[in-house]
Amino acid sequence: MSQATFEQLGEFLRSRDCFEILTHAYPDGDTLGSGFALALALNQIGKRARVITTGVPKNFEFLSRLVPAQDFEAQTVVSVDVADEKLLGDNIEAYEGRIDLCVDHHAINRVNAKQKHVDPHAASNCEILYRLFRFMDIEITADIADCLYTGVSTDTGCFKYGNTTPETLRIAADLIEAGAKAPAINKAMFDTKTRKKLRLEQEIYATIEYSADGRCAVIAAPLELQRRLGVGDGELEGLASIPRSIEGVVIGITLREKTEGEFKISVRSDKNFVNAAEFCRGFGGGGHAEAAGCTIIGSLDEVKSRLRAAVDEVL
Amino acid sequence: MSQATFEQLGEFLRSRDCFEILTHAYPDGDTLGSGFALALALNQIGKRARVITTGVPKNFEFLSRLVPAQDFEAQTVVSVDVADEKLLGDNIEAYEGRIDLCVDHHAINRVNAKQKHVDPHAASNCEILYRLFRFMDIEITADIADCLYTGVSTDTGCFKYGNTTPETLRIAADLIEAGAKAPAINKAMFDTKTRKKLRLEQEIYATIEYSADGRCAVIAAPLELQRRLGVGDGELEGLASIPRSIEGVVIGITLREKTEGEFKISVRSDKNFVNAAEFCRGFGGGGHAEAAGCTIIGSLDEVKSRLRAAVDEVL
Secondary structure (H helix, E strand, O other): OOOOOHHHHHHHHHHOOOEEEEOOOOOOHHHHHHHHHHHHHHHHOOOOEEEEOOOOOHHHHHHHOOOOOOOOOOOEEEEEOOOOHHHHHHHHHHHOOOEEEEEEOOOOOOOOEEEEEEOOOOOOHHHHHHHHHHHOOOOOOHHHHHHHHHHHHHOOOOOOOOOOOHHHHHHHHHHHHOOOOHHHHHHHHHOOEOHHHHHHHHHHHOOOEEEOOOOEEEEEEOHHHHHHHOOOHHHHHHHHHHHHOEOOOOEEEEEEEEEOOEEEEEEEEOOOOOOHHHHHHOOOOEEOOOEEEEEEEOOHHHHHHHHHHHHHHHO | OOOOOHHHHHHHHHHOOOEEEEOOOOOOHHHHHHHHHHHHHHHHOOOOEEEEOOOOOHHHHHHHOOOOOOOOOOOEEEEEOOOOHHHHHHHHHHHOOOEEEEEEOOOOOOOOEEEEEEOOOOOOHHHHHHHHHHHOOOOOOHHHHHHHHHHHHHOOOOOOOOOOOHHHHHHHHHHHHOOOOHHHHHHHHHOOEOHHHHHHHHHHHOOOEEEOOOOEEEEEEOHHHHHHHOOOHHHHHHHHHOHHHEOOOOEEEEEEEEEOOEEEEEEEEOOOOOOHHHHHHOOOOEEOOOEEEEEEEOOHHHHHHHHHHHHHHHO
16 A cells, blocks of 8 residues: 555645544553543544544553543544554454544554555654654644643654654654653653652562673563562553663563463673574564564473573574 | 864864873763864874873773874873863862863863863764864764764763754764764673672662652672772672662662762752752762762761651651
């Protein structure tokens, strides 16, 4: 399918009404920021719109509060930051095959939509929407700026990661000028931890094991620990970055027990020393050169020793 | 003293030679980035220059390696990011009263120099140098960009804090275009922890005490713990942000025992609930509305209960 131009996107949005905007499950700042920004932009040009989610996590409620609830019968369906209809979670059945327009920034996009605009060079989907709104002469209000800034900032780790381009930073500058409350958003996104998360980190630190002369570090979250602390996806998500962040470590491995004896393995590496994707392929997994994953069946000790042996082979 | 203009700074730098560039003690990314960037810029216009430090921490050696060593008798002394000559540490005696030019971004600057350019609106001193170099038609090479980016990024917590302006972000964009290796620098500055630091955080997490219905959190690093883990300033520095980062906490207090029974107190607060400076003034200290400090003498338990009582009064 050919890529819809900004001109075509603008015509499409102006010619339709009663929008439902789909976001992906396990929602992050980019899909929610995109959804609420688009709803506000559509309201501005006289259209009705609502954002469809699998639930807005508490730390993102400041975004959903910006958008007034509107009652209408849906006529148009747009997905934002959704790479595959399977990622719609509980909304798959209701919307599969019904998407009119898909706007996304993932390199591989499998959404089946009548029109698509996919730009993998954009660090966040919110970057694409910022440029689209400017193209359409939509005013970047302070509320729209808050939504877009949230996506631009969270998808780049607050401009820390390699996907941050000069354009990303210039868009963030424009959004702050437009009124985005950047310090408050960044505090909520990057400098706030739940007590549970803190207790989890404390216990996880105690599980760190080094091998290969300190160049490999392994942490583990067995089911017993998850149950005892009562932690779920929300808390466990960020763990994978911990072992690789330790000085001298070039391969960091995180074991998360999904069901009794079934471990989801996350590998983060310095690609100058270890290719994480190749490492994981040895266990039937895959991914990128510096971030990859696989699943291994066994006891915690067995899984650890298989991983350590594989590390000793490559390092 | 009147502020030297960029024109005057340019004339001064071009008319002199054999520069010694002073940085502040306990050096950070901004003073070192400024120092090494200025040395490289001076080399580019045919001048000899060296950076005077109190020692370059290991994680900043990638900057010092960019600047070739030069042997010469010093004729000109410039300080960068130094708010007060007292902050020169071991270099106070050798350089006090001998500074020809002071370039700084601190709101209160007490350096006694023949010429000064102080811009408190700049989030980092490196921002000022970037603008000066552009004004002087100095080419922003990839090496200069690495130095300047380090200062711009570290002094804003990677663009997370409220001092980040639209201009900060646009300068960072320019520096990445000029070749700054932003992802590698950010990984080293923000995503690398020593094993000692990790062990310290693990033990510190175990000391967290909540009061005022979870709106106050207190952590403590007594001498015993510091000695047992063998940690010093480098590891202890970042602790103060931990308690305030806990969800629901509006005043976070960090106790660091300096000598037996003498505690340095760091307070971080949400100014909508507690003014940290006023809180600390009650103990003879001071600071800003959201970050302040004081010193309290007593046993760990005494100090904690005095602080808790003060918190109960304001919350």
